[in-house]
Amino acid sequence: MNKKYFVLVFLVFLLPLFFLTGCSSSNEKKATYSDNEFIMDLAKGLEARWDISDKNEGKDDTVQVMKDYIQAELSQIEKYTSATFKDSVLQEKAIKYINLLKSSKENINNYFASDNEKWKEIFDQRAILLMDFVDNYKLKVNSKHQSKLDLLVSNGKTVAENASKETELKKLIKTLKFKKTKDEYGFQTYEAVLENTTPYNIKNLFLDISLLDKNGVIVSTEYATVENVSTGKKARVKFDTTDKFDKYEVVLSSYDLN
Incomplete structure (x- = not known):
């Protein structure tokens, strides 16, 4: 009687618990993340891109060739736009990098234009992200293409440093x-x-100073220059005008540092 009772208890109460535990374990196994796979496929995409560029070495770049370079990367990593990442910050960076590739494809004609600032901006942002992927996520490529990655990372560091300098100077003129x-x-x-x-x-x-009326309309633009001011030193800045105005806005036009 007791034996039958314990068997019944097992079947009614304990067996469902084992079933639920099994389902829970199964669900946990299904929760896979794409962090490592993205970094590996990013490397594959870069290598594929550079394989194509090596084949075209010495030839003039065309719109189609440039598209092939970009597509070589996108073919490897575009799928990660909707992938699940454990590191949400990495996910944001991955999506940003993919979108930069798409933007470069859309702006490919700017690459061949005399004024290719938009293309350069996209290139620089890619370089900054690749520097980040190397420094913080262990992005590696094969030895054949290591020098190309090193060059991009170096460019990324230069761009990041210049951006930091410009930010400091813009704060200063405010x-x-x-x-x-x-x-x-x-x-x-x-x-x-x-x-x-x-x-x-x-x-x-070099400063551009917009003189505005009470409605924010530019009355005129004056210019000022600051020269040879070391850290901790002060300099007088001035501009002249014959126009009446209510307020002004100062914009950093360009700069040189010693």
Whole structure:
């Protein structure tokens, strides 16, 4: 009697628990992530791209050849747009890289244009991401193409460093507060003091100063230059105008650092 009772308890209560545990384990096994696979396929795509470029070495690039380069990468990694990643940050970077490839394909005609800033911008952003993948996700390619990857990573570091410098300088010029120092016969002079709080020694800063009316409409644009201001030093910045205005906006046009 007792034996039958325990068998019944097992069948009614315990067996379903084993079944549920088994299902849970099965579901856990199905939760696969694509982090490592993406990095490996990214390497395959780059190698495929460079295999094509090696075959075309010495020949002029055409629109179709450029598309083939890009498609060689996309064929390997485009599928990861909808893949599941354990590292959500890596997922964002993967999708961004894929979208940059698509953008480069859409803007391929800019590569052959005299003004190819858009293409250069996409190239630089790709280089920054590839640097990130190498430094933080152990992206590796075969020895045949290592020098090409090294060149891209080096470019990425340069772009990132320049972007950091430009960000610092843009923050710096936002500190400029111009005040009227002279007003003679309708001719006005405005001056501000710039203190170089950046870690960079400034050779030249070229500034565009838009003078705006109360509605934000540009009345005129004046220009100012800052020269030879080392870290921690101060310099006077000024511009002249005959126009009346309510506010101004200062934009960094270009710069040189020592």
